[in-house]
Amino acid sequence: MAGRTARRRVTRVSIDPAAVTERADLLAAEEPLGIRIGGEAVSLTMRTPGDDIDLTAGFLVSEGIVTTAADIASIRICDGQQCGHNHGGHNHGGHNHGGHDHQDDDDEVGNIADVTLRPGLTFQRDLRRSFLTSSACGVCGKAAIEDLHVPGRFDLFDDQVLVTADVLAGLPDALRHAQRVFERTGGLHAAGLFSAAGELLVVREDVGRHNAVDKVVGWALQAGLLPLTGRILLVSGRASFELVQKAVLAGIPVLAAVSAPSSLAAQLAADAGLTLVGFLRGGSMNVYAGVERISALRCVPD
Secondary structure (H helix, E strand, C coil), X not given: CCCCEEEEEEEEEECCCCEEEXXXXXXXXXXXXXXXXXXXXXXXXXXXXXXXXXXXXXXXXXXXXXXCHHHEEEEEEEECCEEEEEECHHHHCCCCCCHHHCCCCCCCCCCXXXXXXXXXXXCCCCCCCCCECCCCCCCCCCCCHHHCCCCCCCCHHHCCCCEEHHHHHHHHHHHHHHCHHHHHHCCCEEEEEECCCCCEEEEEEECCHHHHHHHHHHHHHHCCCCCCCCCEEEECCCECHHHHHHHHHCCCCEEEECCCECHXXXXXXXXXXXXXXXXXXXXXXXXXXXXXXXXXXXXXXX
């Protein structure tokens, strides 16, 4: 398995002044990760290598397969038939993988994540779901709209957290400053988990938005932090349906995005009791659901 970045020779063309030069460029790495449960292949996703234990654990939460770290007996990152270190879900979660200590090199080797669930926990694969997803889509393999919704176990309506508009406005800058790989490549999405006071708890990067969120949720699962009551999830791109659903399944009450949400995302957020913020940039924002959680707002009639 390669690292999070890869070098490639490129030809740089400039129009004014006219020039053609050869140079080395740093690209965000993209490789497949196959996820197996009990030896059975359940997913193949394209991701940026690194934090693969977190990604796998978050995927299990997002699919409704597990709800606590104790549901995972082990996750092993394997290379072909040779498996690496055995990282039990409840043991691995004790490590602090916050945004400030994000490293390019770790002990995960391989492109297969082999999951063993706790004894007695069964998993029934949905035969209607495709194995292959891309780095751009978290639900592309679903067969129909009714297959998209995964029932959650946390009631977000009970979460009475309040977040100030000033705190929300400062989150994009905090996330950008923590994106170490993006600074070198310009080609990665990020997801950051914050406290209601704006403290960055963890940041994860990936070529796929949904993968970055899964890595955050997987980190939280292994640390025993679910549900993520009173927390804010910020994503660097748009807020799609699958990202709202991942936030709901993790018990996150506030999801903010620097770009737009989709109509289905806004509807799910309203139905689930999630506060959804979009176009969070330059000191302004649009609130599409759950505005009651955001304090210090004065509405001016059009």
